Amino acid sequence: MPSKLRTESGFERPDDFYDVLIEAHRGLTEVQSAMVNAKLILLLANHIGDLDVIREALAAAKAGV
Numbered sequence: 375m376p377s378k379l380r381t382e383s384g385f386e387r388p389d390d391f392y393d394v395l396i397e398a399h400r401g402l403t404e405v406q407s408a409m410v411n412a413k414l415i416l417l418l419a420n421h422i423g424d425l426d427v428i429r430e431a432l433a434a435a436k437a438g439v
Contacts, residue, residue: 379430
């Protein structure tokens, strides 16, 4: 089965995304930062809405850890 997960950058300016992500965590405790990450994952997974893509993304994220 061909991969449904897009792994190439979809950002016109990826550094801007990184800056926004870092700024979202500024001033948070480690626990608060983990909560923001968990909520973000759930929001984006819901937005994707394709369990096959989410499974691929989880496997890719876990690879080598």
